Amino acid sequence: xxxIGVWLQALPAVRWEGxxxxxxxxxxxxxxxxxxxxxxxxxxxxxPFLEQAYQQLREKVPVRFWLISVDSxxxxxxxxxxxxxxxxxxxPALWLAEHDPNVWIPQVSSxxxxxxxxxxxxxxxxxHMGGFExxxxxxxxxxxxxxxxxxxxxxxxxxxxxx
Amino acid sequence: MRLKVxxxxxxxxxxxxxxxxxxxxxxxxxxxxxxVSLSDYAKEKGVILIFTCNHCPYAKAYEDRIIAxxxxxxxxxxxxxxxxxxxxxxxxxxxxxxxxxxxxxxxYPFPYLVDETQEVARAYGATKTPHVFLLKNxxxxxxxxxxxxxxDSPQAPNKVRRRYVAEAIQALLEDKPVPLPETKAxxxxxxxxx
Numbered sequence: 001x002x003x004i005g006v007w008l009q010a011l012p013a014v015r016w017e018g019x020x021x022x023x024x025x026x027x028x029x030x031x032x033x034x035x036x037x038x039x040x041x042x043x044x045x046x047x048p049f050l051e052q053a054y055q056q057l058r059e060k061v062p063v064r065f066w067l068i069s070v071d072s073x074x075x076x077x078x079x080x081x082x083x084x085x086x087x088x089x090x091x092p093a094l095w096l097a098e099h100d101p102n103v104w105i106p107q108v109s110s111x112x113x114x115x116x117x118x119x120x121x122x123x124x125x126x127x128h129m130g131g132f133e134x135x136x137x138x139x140x141x142x143x144x145x146x147x148x149x150x151x152x153x154x155x156x157x158x159x160x161x162x163x
Numbered sequence: 164m165r166l167k168v169x170x171x172x173x174x175x176x177x178x179x180x181x182x183x184x185x186x187x188x189x190x191x192x193x194x195x196x197x198x199v200s201l202s203d204y205a206k207e208k209g210v211i212l213i214f215t216c217n218h219c220p221y222a223k224a225y226e227d228r229i230i231a232x233x234x235x236x237x238x239x240x241x242x243x244x245x246x247x248x249x250x251x252x253x254x255x256x257x258x259x260x261x262x263x264x265x266x267x268x269x270x271y272p273f274p275y276l277v278d279e280t281q282e283v284a285r286a287y288g289a290t291k292t293p294h295v296f297l298l299k300n301x302x303x304x305x306x307x308x309x310x311x312x313x314x315d316s317p318q319a320p321n322k323v324r325r326r327y328v329a330e331a332i333q334a335l336l337e338d339k340p341v342p343l344p345e346t347k348a349x350x351x352x353x354x355x356x357x
Contacts, residue, residue: 039220040351041254070349072220072318099322100315105347114312115291115352129290130352 009085010077011069011095016104019094023122030063031122032142035096035108037071038079042131043117046138047089050119053138054091063142067093070116124149179288182344186212186298186305187286191246191276194259194266199244199274201298201305208240209335210305211328212296213313214289216247217265218256219351221317222292226269228313228320229293232328233273241297241332243273248284249292253354284353291350297331297341308335311346 023031034050036043047067054065067089069080077095084093098104105114109127112118119128119141126145132138180186190200204210213229215222233243251258259277266275278284287296297309309331316323331341 037220042352072224100325101317101349102312102315102325102327102343102346105349112347113290114347114349116349117352 009081011081011093013077013097014068014094015097016107020107020122026064027123028062030061030124030142030146032063032065033108033120033122034065034067035070035116035118035120036067037069037116038076038083039071040116044083044087046117046132047084047087049132049135049138051089051091052135053142056135056139057142061142061146065091067091069093069095071095073097121145178285180286180296180307180310182307182310182341184307186296186307187283189246189276189278189283189286191278191283192259193274193276194263194271199276201244204242204244204305205300207242207300209300209308209332210298211236211241211243211332212287212298213243213245213293214248214284214287214291214296214353215245215293216249216254216257216351217261218249218254219292221350224317224320225293225313230269230272232313236329236332237272239332239336241335245271245273245275246278246283246289247275247292248278248281248289249354250281250356253356257354281353281355284355289353291348291352293350294348294353295328297328297335299335309341309344311343312348317349 038044050065057063067084069076071077071080080093080095101114105112109120109125112120112127112129115129117131121142124145128141186201188201190198193199201210211232215225215229229243229245236242247257247262249257262275262277293313295311295313296307298305299308309328311327313328314323315325315327327343327346334341
């Protein structure tokens with residue numbers, strides 16, 4: 001039973017391309033995707049800011065937040081799940097099952113250089129490298145990106161462009 | 164409009180080299196207290212410059228592979244030079260004293276230099292650890308021939324399929340173009356002072 005309990009704590013594993021295709025099925029939503037790891041100090045520091053920013057934005061903007069752990073197998077996924085539970089982070093969390101960063105990082109973004117943490121807004125293709133220092137910074141990043149997207153019709157989902 | 168977003172989102176690092184650029188000169192303190200300069204390597208075919216550190220799990224995962232890379236490549240004219248760019252007030256595990264301990268514990272066969280002012284890391288545009296810049300000796304200067312990852316498997320040394328740095332060196336030794344001059348590497352962000 002203990003084994004099952006531990007097993008249940010692991011995060012769902014995803015491959016980037018397949019998962020991104022799932023996101024593309026909800027084109028009216030902005031997906032704020034945060035790449036992090038348990039041992040990454042600025043990553044862990046910004047988790048509550050991301051959580052707070054989501055609570056502030058959820059009623060105003062069609063937005064979803066995702067935490068994607070890049071912790072190492074075999075223990076990483078469980079360590080990540082445990083840390084999120086301990087810190088009361090409720091944002092949906094996944095574990096990235098990828099091999100070569102030179103393959104999967106360019107699939108995420110052409111501008112991300114691979115340093116953690118990194119936060120990406122799909123489908124805007126806008127990214128933030130480095131940690132956020134406050135929930136306000138997270139909100140400003142997202143709101144600015146959406147405003148900029150309104151001036152770039154091809155990339156902005158219709159629901160927001162019309163507002 | 165796009166430009167404005169890009170500017171707002173630029174990381175703290177400014178500058179940095181590209182493949183084909185002249186490699187910036189440096190002179191930094193080694194863990195043995197002596198200064199090491201890029202120009203000290205004028206007789207080598209090149210230098211494997213690696214920004215790395217103590218604290219980062221990716222850097223730790225690569226320690227043994229970096230030692231092996233040096234042992235394999237130094238005899239071919241491409242020794243490793245490691246540089247720790249992190250501010251120790253942000254990551255205490257990356258202090259000079261801790262670097263000395265790690266170098267001793269792992270018996271590093273290459274210099275492990277401290278970039279106290281972070282100017283060298285900024286000049287190269289190092290953004291993470293580990294971050295490799297393979298430098299080719301062009302006679303009176305070094306040129307950046309490759310930058311990015313050491314190999315394709317940051318987490319599992321036993322699952323390496325592509326040895327990017329080794330492949331680049333092999334090409335240089337054969338006087339051929341580097342097949343992949345730039346790769347994306349994952350790593351811990353360099354802890355720059357604001």
